[in-house]
Structures are given as C-alpha cells and as structure tokens.
Amino acid sequence: MISHAVVFTGPNQVRYQEVECPEPGPGEVVIDLHHSWISNGTEGSFLRGERLSGDVAWKPGDRCPFPMIAGYQKVGRVRSVGAAVAGLSPGDWVFASMSRVSGTTLDELAGHVSPSVCRAESVLPLPEGANPLAFSGLVLTQVGYNCGTRPPIGPGQLAVVLGDGLVGQWAGQTLARRGARVVMIGRHEDRLARFRPHGIALRGGEGHGASAARGLGMGPVHVVIETTGDAGTLEAYRPLMARGGHMVIAGFYRPSGDVNLQEALQTFRNHELSFDLVSGATPERLAETLKWVADGRLDTLGLITHRFPVEDAAKAWRLIESKAEPVLGVVLDWPASRG
Numbered sequence: 001m002i003s004h005a006v007v008f009t010g011p012n013q014v015r016y017q018e019v020e021c022p023e024p025g026p027g028e029v030v031i032d033l034h035h036s037w038i039s040n041g042t043e044g045s046f047l048r049g050e051r052l053s054g055d056v057a058w059k060p061g062d063r064c065p066f067p068m069i070a071g072y073q074k075v076g077r078v079r080s081v082g083a084a085v086a087g088l089s090p091g092d093w094v095f096a097s098m099s100r101v102s103g104t105t106l107d108e109l110a111g112h113v114s115p116s117v118c119r120a121e122s123v124l125p126l127p128e129g130a131n132p133l134a135f136s137g138l139v140l141t142q143v144g145y146n147c148g149t150r151p152p153i154g155p156g157q158l159a160v161v162l163g164d165g166l167v168g169q170w171a172g173q174t175l176a177r178r179g180a181r182v183v184m185i186g187r188h189e190d191r192l193a194r195f196r197p198h199g200i201a202l203r204g205g206e207g208h209g210a211s212a213a214r215g216l217g218m219g220p221v222h223v224v225i226e227t228t229g230d231a232g233t234l235e236a237y238r239p240l241m242a243r244g245g246h247m248v249i250a251g252f253y254r255p256s257g258d259v260n261l262q263e264a265l266q267t268f269r270n271h272e273l274s275f276d277l278v279s280g281a282t283p284e285r286l287a288e289t290l291k292w293v294a295d296g297r298l299d300t301l302g303l304i305t306h307r308f309p310v311e312d313a314a315k316a317w318r319l320i321e322s323k324a325e326p327v328l329g330v331v332l333d334w335p336a337s338r339g
Helices: 040-047 138-149 166-177 189-195 206-215 232-240 261-269 283-294 310-322
Strands: 002-010 013-020 028-038 051-053 074-081 093-096 116-119 123-125 158-162 181-186 200-203 221-226 241-249 274-277 304-309 329-333
Touching (some): 028 093, 028 310, 040 051, 040 310, 123 283, 158 166, 158 232, 166 181, 166 189, 166 221, 181 189, 181 206, 189 200, 200 206, 206 232, 221 232, 232 241, 232 261, 310 329
Parallel strands (some): 158 181, 158 221, 181 200
Antiparallel strands (some): 002 013, 028 074, 028 116, 074 093, 093 123
C-alpha cells in the first residue's frame, strides 16, 4: 500500500515523500490522518542522529539510524478495519500511535504517515463531539500525566518542575490539579507565561534555578520533576528536598562517561529520597489521559504555537531546531483535514 510520510533521510534532513506500507492484516486498522503532533525533543534527537530507538542512544560503531519515520501520535478517521477488529468502524475519529511501514530502520514504529496501518490495540476512539486536534499529542500528554501522578504529594505541598517544554507543562498541570503548589523553572519566557495560570513560573538562571526556588521561601520541596535531561539538576535540588521527598526523572540522558552509581545514590539515600523513572506509554494511562483532556483537566490546545501543512514538515523542523521564533507545540495538518 502506498502512503505518504515525513521521512528523516539523514542527519537534519527532512522530506515529505511516498513510502510503502504493508497490506493491513485482520487485527489492524487503516487511518487517514488529519493531524499529527511533533515531539520536539524526542524526534529532534532522532533527526540529529542521537538515538537508535526509544531510549537507546546512538554510539560510534552503531548502525546508521536513517532513513526513519519518526513520531508517535496522531488523530484521524478510520478508513477500514480488519476482520478481527471489534469496536471500531469506518468513519470513526480515533487517536493512534505507531504504524507499520517498509524499508526504514524502524519499520514497526512509524508515526507521521498516512494512510497509517496500525494494530488495533494502539488505537483509541475519541469522545463524540470532541475536537480531534486536542488529542493529537496524546502520547506526550500522557508522559506529563505520568510524571504528575507518580509522586505521592499532599494538598499544598511544594512541587518543582524543571523544564518548560511540553512534558513539563503537562506534568505541572497534573500536579496542580492534584492540589500541589507548583513552581516551574525554565528558560523561555513565552513558555513560562503559558504555565502561570497553573502555578509559579521562573527563569532558571544559575544553579539550575535552585536559588530562585529557594528564594520563594515556600518551604521544603516534596517533589521534583526533571524533564531537561540534565542530571546535574538532581544534585542542585537535593539540599532543598524534604526528607522522604520524591524525584521523577523523565529526561533523555546522553552517555557521559563512567558513573559511580553506589556513590551517587548514597548521597540521595541520606535524605531518604525516592525516584521514579518515567518513559513510554501504556493503554491504561493513555485512556486516563484522554479523559483528563476531554473534561478539561489538561489543556493541550493552549500549548499549540504552530501548525504546518504536512508538506511543509521540513520548514516546521527548521523552526523547531533554530527557534527563530517562540515555539512549543507544533502540529502537522494532513490533506484529509482540508477535504
């Protein structure tokens, strides 16, 4: 089956082109995309050649990761369903994650491709009457939801979110909905402004923003959410943590040499801190995140700063990589959305 896709053909090379997809099987769904949401951080590291897959960093001597079709979140309407698929019909609005393609390095993990051939278990029906665009970044929204629901925290206790990207935004929103006092530390005033309806937002400055957080005088930090991929932030905030506090680690950490894990952990053990390592998605979390978006507990539309016709995907990536203007949520609009 012939489809069209956003293909990373080499480091920092993006093309919108025809691709070959396997014929759908009895347990699969074919979807005509309307919108797909770019994951700036994850897809950007793929585009630069820094990853082989998911959380696997590329190292010298590894295979070339190109060509690939990155991405993992999209919405559209069902074109057809396999004989073994129940609960979905042609015309239904759905969210989907991964698709199958042929001839790339990640044939089972394609995102920005339409029509998409998807396993039925990776497809979620959207609420009737809802705006499909709001759910087009559901996997990434779910990562933020996962960050914000993992740590134990009581009403009024202090949580610090490190990073003002999409994961940090949704993690902070989730913690605020749980009754926490939330402080976001970031580097981009335009992004921080988007968070201020949910809590306090500060520019980082020196020491990963720890001095700014301390200067608020809000008491000990019960939860830290680290989304930036800078392990140094954990040590910077350790002295601010309440005994028995909790750190959630959601960044992508590049290889940086040998680490004495025993020595590193002992420092945090002395404060009785606990850790969660957050990655990926589960059907249960996606379904619960979808409910939070549908009933307004999580805002997604307010984080979209740019929309591009999918044919202009290379232009979208030039903006994301150059940051020539303030950019956060970037959505690609497919031809089916213009029909």
